Amino acid sequence: MAPKFQGVDFYNVDGLLSEEERAVRDTVRAWVDDNLMPVIAEHYVAGKFPKHLVPQMAELGLFGANLPEEYGCAGLNNVAYGLIMQELERGDSGVRSFASVQGALVMYPIHAFGSDEQKRHWLPKMASGEVIGCFGLTEPDYGSNPAGMITVAKETKGGWILNGAKMWITNGSTAQAAIVWAKTGAPDDVESIRGFIVPTDTQGFSAKDQKGKLSLRASDTSELVLQDVCVPKDALLPKSGGLKSPLMCLTQARYGIAWGAVGAALACYDEALSYAKTRVVFGKPIGGFQLQQARLAEMLTEITKAQLLCLQLGRLKDQGTVTPQQVSLAKRNNVSMATDIAREARRLLGANGILAEYQAMRHLANLESVYTYEGTHDIHTLILGQEITGLNAFN
Amino acid sequence: MKIAVCIKRVPDSETRVKIASDGKSLDEAGVKFILNPYDEFAVEEALRRKEQAGAGEVVIVSVGPAAAQETIRTALAMGADRGVLLQTDTIPADGLEIARALAAEVRDSGYDLILFGKMAIDDYNHQVGPMVAELLDLPCVTAIAHLEIGGGKGTAEREIEGGVEIVDFPLPAVLTAEKGLNEPRYPALKGIMAAKKKPLEVKPASLGAGGLEVLALTPPPQRKEGRVVGEGPAAVLELLRLLREEAKVL
Numbered sequence: 001m002a003p004k005f006q007g008v009d010f011y012n013v014d015g016l017l018s019e020e021e022r023a024v025r026d027t028v029r030a031w032v033d034d035n036l037m038p039v040i041a042e043h044y045v046a047g048k049f050p051k052h053l054v055p056q057m058a059e060l061g062l063f064g065a066n067l068p069e070e071y072g073c074a075g076l077n078n079v080a081y082g083l084i085m086q087e088l089e090r091g092d093s094g095v096r097s098f099a100s101v102q103g104a105l106v107m108y109p110i111h112a113f114g115s116d117e118q119k120r121h122w123l124p125k126m127a128s129g130e131v132i133g134c135f136g137l138t139e140p141d142y143g144s145n146p147a148g149m150i151t152v153a154k155e156t157k158g159g160w161i162l163n164g165a166k167m168w169i170t171n172g173s174t175a176q177a178a179i180v181w182a183k184t185g186a187p188d189d190v191e192s193i194r195g196f197i198v199p200t201d202t203q204g205f206s207a208k209d210q211k212g213k214l215s216l217r218a219s220d221t222s223e224l225v226l227q228d229v230c231v232p233k234d235a236l237l238p239k240s241g242g243l244k245s246p247l248m249c250l251t252q253a254r255y256g257i258a259w260g261a262v263g264a265a266l267a268c269y270d271e272a273l274s275y276a277k278t279r280v281v282f283g284k285p286i287g288g289f290q291l292q293q294a295r296l297a298e299m300l301t302e303i304t305k306a307q308l309l310c311l312q313l314g315r316l317k318d319q320g321t322v323t324p325q326q327v328s329l330a331k332r333n334n335v336s337m338a339t340d341i342a343r344e345a346r347r348l349l350g351a352n353g354i355l356a357e358y359q360a361m362r363h364l365a366n367l368e369s370v371y372t373y374e375g376t377h378d379i380h381t382l383i384l385g386q387e388i389t390g391l392n393a394f395n
Numbered sequence: 396m397k398i399a400v401c402i403k404r405v406p407d408s409e410t411r412v413k414i415a416s417d418g419k420s421l422d423e424a425g426v427k428f429i430l431n432p433y434d435e436f437a438v439e440e441a442l443r444r445k446e447q448a449g450a451g452e453v454v455i456v457s458v459g460p461a462a463a464q465e466t467i468r469t470a471l472a473m474g475a476d477r478g479v480l481l482q483t484d485t486i487p488a489d490g491l492e493i494a495r496a497l498a499a500e501v502r503d504s505g506y507d508l509i510l511f512g513k514m515a516i517d518d519y520n521h522q523v524g525p526m527v528a529e530l531l532d533l534p535c536v537t538a539i540a541h542l543e544i545g546g547g548k549g550t551a552e553r554e555i556e557g558g559v560e561i562v563d564f565p566l567p568a569v570l571t572a573e574k575g576l577n578e579p580r581y582p583a584l585k586g587i588m589a590a591k592k593k594p595l596e597v598k599p600a601s602l603g604a605g606g607l608e609v610l611a612l613t614p615p616p617q618r619k620e621g622r623v624v625g626e627g628p629a630a631v632l633e634l635l636r637l638l639r640e641e642a643k644v645l
Contacts, residue, residue, distance in 0.1 A: 006410075019465050019468065020591060023468070023472060023590075027581050027587065031581055059583060060581060060583050060584060061583050061584030069588075074587075074588060075585075076584060076588065
């Protein structure tokens with residue numbers, strides 16, 4: 001059996017965590033070692049999400065773990081939630097994405113914008129994994145510019161009729177319920193954007209697996225088509241209103257991604273370090289050569305900075321003072337550094353680095369998606385630019 | 396079903412430990428501590444017995460430093476009901492002293508079962524469970540790999556050389572757990588949160604000095620580097636010769 005992951009903690013960041021936070025992290029870490037690591041490579045190569053792990057993840061309490069206990073959730077603080085994301089992505093970004101979508105993009109909007117009945121009906125089923133959800137915001141022609149969406153919801157006597165298409169939807173083909181964002185007013189009326197809970201077995205709703213992915217292969221990514229999908233009045237999330245609502249969801253998910261990226265970086269660094277100490281070339285371990293030491297030193301430095309960044313971001317979130325721009329900075333920095341680390345780790349591993357048996361190239365390929373989704377690296381640059389200068393450079 | 400599980404905080408088996416400057420203890424700096432893995436089987440078994448009985452209490456008892464509270468809470472997060480820490484900064488090398496402290500704690504408390512891991516992975520002594528049984532004058536079955544409880548008595552299976560030994564015993568009894576007795580559950584996140592609110596009593600341990608003293612700890616000797624004895628079929632003969640004459644294993 002592979003040795004258990006021991007974590008990387010150069011600055012005693014563990015000392016800044018509470019006992020419960022460490023316990024949560026250790027539980028998820030052990031679960032990933034025992035259950036995800038042995039199967040991830042084969043699932044990745046086969047292009048399959050390891051669906052059999054969903055009940056176990058639910059039993060541990062990984063879905064919507066920072067939502068209240070009254071809905072069957074674990075009621076954790078945001079630092080513990082972040083550590084869950086870190087450990088899941090230490091396994092695979094696709095599996096972390098699954099949990100991110102279920103918790104931050106499906107359960108969160110129901111909790112934040114839903115009625116009491118909606119919360120009581122959906123959240124316990126989603127926490128227990130009985131209902132899987134997906135989040136439909138992005139459209140084929142509207143990725144970085146969601147305000148331009150053309151999916152519409154028309155009010156009728158009995159409810160709503162939805163028409164449109166959504167793309168790059170994680171869990172799309174697996175889900176029993178989709179949170180669909182649509183305009184209820186004129187095509188240019190951004191304020192008319194509302195969220196709907198759409199059961200995926202509703203007539204006119206279809207999901208199609210997106211083929212040919214070279215990244216996030218252990219994750220379900222689908223295209224959704226809504227053709228005259230009729231839903232009752234109570235499918236509307238009553239407190240959702242305007243583009244701000246889905247963006248609030250994205251802030252939640254981006255927060256988890258900032259932590260998750262650290263997990264991917266930890267996996268790559270750990271693998272690179274152990275390889276560097278055991279792979280002998282020119283008569284000594286390659287870790288004894290300056291070029292590899294420079295790689296490892298750089299990786300450790302960036303990981304340590306990102307760990308501290310995440311922790312303070314989490315503390316701010318727990319205090320309720322965090323801003324979306326602060327989340328953008330962490331998502332932007334951490335995913336970029338993790339991508340760099342994955343690439344350097346893959347190179348350090350030489351030819352072995354291209355094999356699925358090792359982790360680095362899988363993480364590298366995954367991180368290219370993570371770099372692009374939930375606000376591309378470039379979009380986060382512009383969010384920060386606007387925050388700094390007060391000037392909008394988006395259009 | 397009222398069950399006590401006696402547990403120990405031990406260094407993680409994956410941690411590389413260093414010997415402290417006194418030459419006879421471990422340097423704890425940077426060492427991660429865990430619930431002794433054999434004790435995990437005992438905790439899991441206690442939880443299953445309680446679940447099977449439909450009622451009861453699982454109490455975690457430990458002798459150790461203040462930090463052992465975290466270890467106890469791991470067991471509480473798995474589902475145990477409450478904990479007791481007999482606190483001490485130094486753990487005597489003599490297992491009998493630990494056994495006396497634990498026996499005094501669990502005596503006359505109405506436990507049907509007192510469970511242990513078969514040994515602690517740091518000192519490999521296998522002693523404390525049987526000693527507690529002796530001090531309490533209770534039957535003891537060690538290294539159990541299977542357990543059935545019912546009608547005021549129990550049956551345990553022990554894996555012995557070349558077979559399985561099946562042992563009957565009356566309750567109350569002391570049992571020590573072997574690896575494979577069960578598959579311990581992960582402490583679920585809700586369990587971790589609930590553990591914060593469960594009672595954990597901390598009181599000073601009264602421990603004697605005992606009759607043992609550790610004089611020195613030394614790391615195992617470094618393994619000698621391997622040697623290539625030759626190549627091709629000719630190497631076989633040379634290997635056989637060396638195994639016979641040098642290693643003397645044939």
